Amino acid sequence: MTVDERAEELASDLGVDKEEVKEDLENLVEYSVPIDEAVQSLRRKYGDGGGDSGSTLSKESIDEITTADGNVTVTARVLNVGKRSIRYQGSDQVIYEGVLADESGTIDYTAWQDFGLSPGDTITAGNAGVREWDGSPELNLGESTSVAFEEETLDVPYDVGGEADLVEIETGDRGVDAEVRVAEVERRTIDGRDGETEILSGVLADETAKLPFTDWDPHPEIEEGASVRVENTYVREYRGVPSINVSEFSTVESLSEPVAVSERGTRLSIGDAVEAGGVYDVETVGHVISIRDGSGLVQRCPECGRVIQKGQCRTHGEVDGEDDLRVKAILDDGTGTVTAVLGDELTEQVYGGDLEDARDQAREAMDQTVVADSIRERVVGREYRVRGHLSVDEYGANLDASSFDEVADEPADRAADLLSEVNV
Numbered sequence: 001m002t003v004d005e006r007a008e009e010l011a012s013d014l015g016v017d018k019e020e021v022k023e024d025l026e027n028l029v030e031y032s033v034p035i036d037e038a039v040q041s042l043r044r045k046y047g048d049g050g051g052d053s054g055s056t057l058s059k060e061s062i063d064e065i066t067t068a069d070g071n072v073t074v075t076a077r078v079l080n081v082g083k084r085s086i087r088y089q090g091s092d093q094v095i096y097e098g099v100l101a102d103e104s105g106t107i108d109y110t111a112w113q114d115f116g117l118s119p120g121d122t123i124t125a126g127n128a129g130v131r132e133w134d135g136s137p138e139l140n141l142g143e144s145t146s147v148a149f150e151e152e153t154l155d156v157p158y159d160v161g162g163e164a165d166l167v168e169i170e171t172g173d174r175g176v177d178a179e180v181r182v183a184e185v186e187r188r189t190i191d192g193r194d195g196e197t198e199i200l201s202g203v204l205a206d207e208t209a210k211l212p213f214t215d216w217d218p219h220p221e222i223e224e225g226a227s228v229r230v231e232n233t234y235v236r237e238y239r240g241v242p243s244i245n246v247s248e249f250s251t252v253e254s255l256s257e258p259v260a261v262s263e264r265g266t267r268l269s270i271g272d273a274v275e276a277g278g279v280y281d282v283e284t285v286g287h288v289i290s291i292r293d294g295s296g297l298v299q300r301c302p303e304c305g306r307v308i309q310k311g312q313c314r315t316h317g318e319v320d321g322e323d324d325l326r327v328k329a330i331l332d333d334g335t336g337t338v339t340a341v342l343g344d345e346l347t348e349q350v351y352g353g354d355l356e357d358a359r360d361q362a363r364e365a366m367d368q369t370v371v372a373d374s375i376r377e378r379v380v381g382r383e384y385r386v387r388g389h390l391s392v393d394e395y396g397a398n399l400d401a402s403s404f405d406e407v408a409d410e411p412a413d414r415a416a417d418l419l420s421e422v423n424v
């Protein structure tokens, strides 16, 4: 559903003016508040508790909390506390968010005021609101919630604190701390909601992975090659992969010892990478099982760059397409499949010719699909090591390849594989 449709639905639910709701919703979304969270905020603003708010249930354990609950009272350990600011009802509001845990499980929370929570605290949250996020319950600690700090520490089978290696970080994480090397950084001016603002964006690295980041309040310690400790960051999805957000509430500290980084991509099986919901700079090995339609010699819309069919762009109608080369290869490693997308340069490599060669071949055959056929003959059934950014959307998993090398070209790896087979 679009923001417009969500606004319409919300306005009719709450019996308020749609334009007003829409403006609020757009504000929240613009400030990268996930749409479901934004809708819940507005339900609160316009006086709908967002569920059955009649009674408060005392919960023995976190795993008993369901999305059907209105309000609950629960005792739990605070695993981490992230602080950030969102625009709410037209003004900036600071929220605190993270994860609560007990022996039975964990639950995400958002505190709409400063209860003085610290990682490691054991609290009893009375009359905490339950809302649904992505099918799971989350807790809202607001005006009507009481927070009591318990003297006895609750033992939980989870790590306290937000310390993480980059490979562990997932979209939606809050209160994340990490020691990283700034692999790339650029200063950009964006048109923010308060006019032009400078931000930093780039790539952070450690020994386990690389991740893109944005610093919304440029910290001078973040410069190319610097090793830093960042604390209190939050993670949002950006182009299908997790991205670290550094804010005015984050701390950035220079480290005297350089953080080790890996020159390789994060090595994962296809199944694990897809399961993670998107991985930045992943390296995986699999066999090409087929080449998808839309490979070989293709035409792109000169306006938007998308591949077009029969001179028709889905957005721009009839256009004069521009020739290009690309491959969409389905890669399988036994744990899952992913579509590796090769740009013109990698396609030239696997095709063994350039755009001119492809045009010649198509002209001669009076059929441009012969180019894809040639590529198919060369790659299907062979094993490749692919590196690039893997993203997952409703249509499946795509790996935007930065390298695509046949594994047979690596004699050492081959020998190792052979040895392990012999040993079995």
Ligand SMILES: [Zn+2]
Residues within 6 Å of the ligand: 301, 302, 303, 304, 305, 306, 313, 314, 315, 316, 317
């Ligand atoms: Zn177009």
